Amino acid sequence: NAGVTQTPKFQVLKTGQSMTLQCAQDMNHNSMYWYRQDPGMGLRLIYYSASEGTTDKGEVPNGYNVSRLNKREFSLRLESAAPSQTSVYFCASSELPTGELFFGEGSRLTVL
Amino acid sequence: RKEVEQDPGPFNVPEGATVAFNCTYSNSASQSFFWYRQDCRKEPKLLMSVYSSGNEDGRFTAQLNRASQYISLLIRDSKLSDSATYLCVVKGPRTGGFKTIFGAGTRLFVKA
Numbered sequence: 669n670a671g672v673t674q675t676p677k678f679q680v681l682k683t684g685q686s687m688t689l690q691c692a693q694d695m696n697h698n699s700m701y702w703y704r705q706d707p708g709m710g711l712r713l714i715y716y717s718a719s720e721g722t723t724d725k726g727e728v729p730n731g732y733n734v735s736r737l738n739k740r741e742f743s744l745r746l747e748s749a750a751p752s753q754t755s756v757y758f759c760a761s762s763e764l765p766t767g768e769l770f771f772g773e774g775s776r777l778t779v780l
Numbered sequence: 781r782k783e784v785e786q787d788p789g790p791f792n793v794p795e796g797a798t799v800a801f802n803c804t805y806s807n808s809a810s811q812s813f814f815w816y817r818q819d820c821r822k823e824p825k826l827l828m829s830v831y832s833s834g835n836e837d838g839r840f841t842a843q844l845n846r847a848s849q850y851i852s853l854l855i856r857d858s859k860l861s862d863s864a865t866y867l868c869v870v871k872g873p874r875t876g877g878f879k880t881i882f883g884a885g886t887r888l889f890v891k892a
Contacts, residue, residue, distance in 0.1 A: 701880070708788070710867070710884035711824070718878075726879075758823055765878035766812050766871055771823035 670694050674759045674772035681749045681779045689744040689775050691759030699762045700742035701726075701769065702734060704755040711758065717742055718765055749779045781806055784870050786883035793890055797858045801886045803868030804850045811878065813844055814869040815853045818885065824867055827853075858890045 672693045681687055693700065698719045703711040703726075713726030715734040723734050731753060733745045742761075746753060756776050760769040786803045793799050805813075813830035828835065830842040830851050841854040851870075855862055868883035 703882075708884055710784075711882040713880065768814070768826045768829070769816075769824075769869075769880065771825070773823050774821075 672759055672761055672770050672772035674757075674775050676775060677773065678776050679778070681746075681777065683750060683779060685749050685779075686745065686747050687749065687777075688746075689757055689759070689777075690741070691743065691772060692741045693759075693761040693770070694740065695761060695763070695770065696739070697761035697763045697770070698739070699765055700736065701760040701762075702732075702742070702744045703758045703760065704728065704753075705758060705774075706755050714744065714757075746777075749777075751779045753777065754779045782884075783807060783881045784868055784883040786866075786868050786886050788884060788886060790887040790889055793858055793888070795858055795860060795890055795892055797890075798854065798856045799858060799888065800855075801853045801866055801868075801888075802850055803852070803870075803883050804848075805868075805870045805881070806849070807870070807872055808846075808849060809873040810849075810870045811873055812871040813842075813851050814871075815840075815842055815851075816867040816869055816882075818865045818867055820864075824882075827866070855888075858888075860890050860892060863888055863890045 701716040702714040717736040759772040815827040816824040818824040834843040865885040872879035
């Protein structure tokens, strides 16, 4: 029972490098989200996709891009990583926009 | 002012104690409310939704006060396994794309 799967779980980047975080859900959910979590800040929404084919900016979208590849997959790309993007990234999905969020296990990213 | 505010704690309580957390939110048009639990270095998981009439799940009771814009979580007969961070989550109205805001969390330590 996979739920929401994120890869990679850990990554170390140098400033300026690019990378893509992958997320897939097998619950046939319509909505998918990317959050980052920093100490004392709570989870902050980077981008979300209310349904396949749509994406919208969240609270902290600068420095990120997303792709809703299909209903199952929602990727997050860092084009030119910065130390300020060191964080734990969580992908989540929900059946309805008003419903419960199901989270992946998180991806720990360090930018040197 | 943060959109969702919680006392960060930590709350240190003995086993068997009753402990209560409060959370305030700023958007009076918010649609739905949740408490999530997050264990150290793990993903958040839904503890319970919060309904206007208040709701109970075993030792946990959640209440919503729309007039004062706060929600609460009461844990009775605390167990060691209740030690975690409790996140207050508020979803906004349809006009805002059901924007989901997380509080920074309240840390609970239950000791023997």
